[in-house]
Amino acid sequence: QQQVKQSPQSLIVQKGGISIINCAYENTAFDYFPWYQQFPGKGPALLIAIRPDVSEKKEGRFTISFNKSAKQFSLHIMDSQPGDSATYFCAATQETSGSRLTFGEGTQLTVNP
Amino acid sequence: GAGVSQSPSNKVTEKGKDVELRCDPISGHTALYWYRQRLGQGLEFLIYFQGNSAPDKSGLPSDRFSAERTGESVSTLTIQRTQQEDSAVYLCASSKKGSGASYEQYFGPGTRLTVT
Numbered sequence: 001q002q003q004v005k006q007s008p009q010s011l012i013v014q015k016g017g018i019s020i021i022n023c024a025y026e027n028t029a030f031d032y033f034p035w036y037q038q039f040p041g042k043g044p045a046l047l048i049a050i051r052p053d054v055s056e057k058k059e060g061r062f063t064i065s066f067n068k069s070a071k072q073f074s075l076h077i078m079d080s081q082p083g084d085s086a087t088y089f090c091a092a093t094q095e096t097s098g099s100r101l102t103f104g105e106g107t108q109l110t111v112n113p
Numbered sequence: 114g115a116g117v118s119q120s121p122s123n124k125v126t127e128k129g130k131d132v133e134l135r136c137d138p139i140s141g142h143t144a145l146y147w148y149r150q151r152l153g154q155g156l157e158f159l160i161y162f163q164g165n166s167a168p169d170k171s172g173l174p175s176d177r178f179s180a181e182r183t184g185e186s187v188s189t190l191t192i193q194r195t196q197q198e199d200s201a202v203y204l205c206a207s208s209k210k211g212s213g214a215s216y217e218q219y220f221g222p223g224t225r226l227t228v229t
Contacts, residue, residue: 004155006155034217036220041222042222043117043204043206043220043221043222043223044156044204044220045220046217046218046219049217089155089156099144099161099208099216099218100146100158100161100169100172101146101148101156101158101218102158103148103155103156103157104155105154105155106153106154106155
């Protein structure tokens with residue numbers, strides 16, 4: 001059962017551009033929404049996370065925008081760099097249920113120099 | 114300190130054989146998770162341990178899959194009578210606590226399982 005839908009599947013951006021990845025969820029019990037970055041051959045690493053009581057969170061070049069009523073959230077990467085080229089996963093969890101993560105399908109980001 | 118480690122990094126096995134995958138979590142992390150990642154797809158939850166008990170096994174795809182954990186340490190995921198559809202990367206993650214807090218899950222590098 002797919003509870004988190006992610007788009008686009010792949011994204012190509014020029015260096016310095018803005019990368020935007022979108023996710024939508026179904027389960028209104030989710031209360032924590034992390035984004036993970038994965039490089040080939042490595043495990044995912046937490047990039048940034050948000051709770052539904054705020055509409056935006058920014059850490060450096062990375063920003064999460066959250067729309068609770070629409071059940072959508074997105075990752076914005078400002079001033080994208082070739083080193084940002086990786087696969088990005090959105091996820092969601094319900095903290096009172098063991099915090100098991102439900103992942104989106106992933107977005108393969110390529111930033112051209 | 115050391116991160117989450119998994120072994121082996123790669124495993125090729127014949128259909129019908131049993132395999133054991135090992136996860137060493139970060140010391141002091143009470144929660145441990147197993148996920149499966151099929152090629153080009155997101156991660157699927159398999160099982161969650163809090164200490165050595167498994168309050169959530171709902172992601173195990175069949176009774177051929179089982180897992181155990183020794184205290185708050187090593188965990189082993191066992192797949193019996195492997196099938197080709199079991200081919201995937203199996204990822205382990207650990208965190209300070211599972212339920213009731215948003216502790217970051219730290220992932221290991223995974224074990225790539227290929228069933229021929």
